[in-house]
Amino acid sequence: MEALPDEDFIYLGDTARLPYGTKSPQTVARYSQQAAEALAEYGVKCLVVACNTASAVGLPGVRDRIEGVPVVGVIEPGAAAACDASASGRIAVIATEGTVRGGAYQQAILRHRSDAVVFAQPAPLFVALAEEGLCEGAIPESIARHYLEPLFDGATRSPSRPDTLVLGCTHFPMLAGTIRSVVGPHVRIVDSAKTTAHAVREQLQEQLQPAAGVVAGTAGAVRFLATDSVDRFVRIGSRFLARPIAPEEVELIDL
């Protein structure tokens, strides 16, 4: 919304079946396809798979289901940004269990930079912390140390230490302050949400008509769809989006 203020957005959260990060690739792919089909019915001109786990395993299936609409995942932009940010090529990725196990970040980073050394670490408790809004203080710090100290031990400027950390899950930027306090000031932290927004902007400039909203005078409209619990969507979504979401803005749908 910041990168493309003239566009209209429709956001679907599969809140009935989240989290995706602990599911099998087959199930994530199936659920992602169902979500993409539901969004395609709204006549979208571009689809962002804004979940790292779904991007890691579900992109080919999503592309098959909604032909003619460009599909942007979050792994490729995140991997490209990490390769640009890293001086040493030593890149750490924290993500869900499913994203790490599938190896999508590792492969994407090596495609961009064949000399890279990738350290991938599942950090599943970060998801629960972000959902609960427990992002600062002793508890998230001790969990951040648990996941990150094995990757970032040793002297701050040691050449063997990664110089870049990819936040490979939509939830992790909520914990950015705590993560920063553990890895120290010299590590480049890459948030794939930002780099994905830029990738979408490029895609729209290259391939697509200008924003329909600009013509219709409704530029920047946002609509939310959820598969369960409008209350919880409003409560947690407002925190993630950093602006209040009203219950009337959220429509309950079934996938």
Added chain:
Amino acid sequence: MEALPDEDFIYLGDTARLPYGTKSPQTVARYSQQAAEALAEYGVKCLVVACNTASAVGLPGVRDRIEGVPVVGVIEPGAAAACDASASGRIAVIATEGTVRGGAYQQAILRHRSDAVVFAQPAPLFVALAEEGLCEGAIPESIARHYLEPLFDGATRSPSRPDTLVLGCTHFPMLAGTIRSVVGPHVRIVDSAKTTAHAVREQLQEQLQPAAGVVAGTAGAVRFLATDSVDRFVRIGSRFLARPIAPEEVELIDL
């Protein structure tokens, strides 16, 4: 299995859509009914809704769907056991967000003991800790203090302090040691799994034929059904059951 060694068991884990603890009552009820219908097809003689959240909101719907089969939830036995265990009637319950919000434990305890004072505390991070197997050490201890110190502050033998704590989620007994270390030695800890097993034994003695397995010579057979990820079911299930589960024992089904 310990309480009824002659019975055969069939266990269904809706691993594709877990956790239930953060979903709306409507969705939990719908998923619970689907699970009950799937189990009814196996000709069960008794159905245990062995999930606190599903018991809290899904029992009536489950009973409607599988008529003629007794359905035992975990809330009633847990509440009864807590009322028996408590001298003061001051009872704390930790559970998922959904279980606490629905008020099922609070109501069940007050039905058993109208003078009880119930303190209900959601403890959602305990679910993630148990799933990850991070049950001992500094991290679970700090989280246990976060949830439990507000309930159990003050002098250990203060009359205003609860004297009984109900572990109102299937996952929480995995953290019993850590929970004990926070609440101290004088609090009675009630695990609704054990009290439910006794309730099932009573139900079977009162109403039902003796175990079919005893006649067929297959007593004690166990079968596992999961809706996703046999690997993960084997890994986490073995820890919860405290015995190895082989992948061949687990059948993948769709709900």
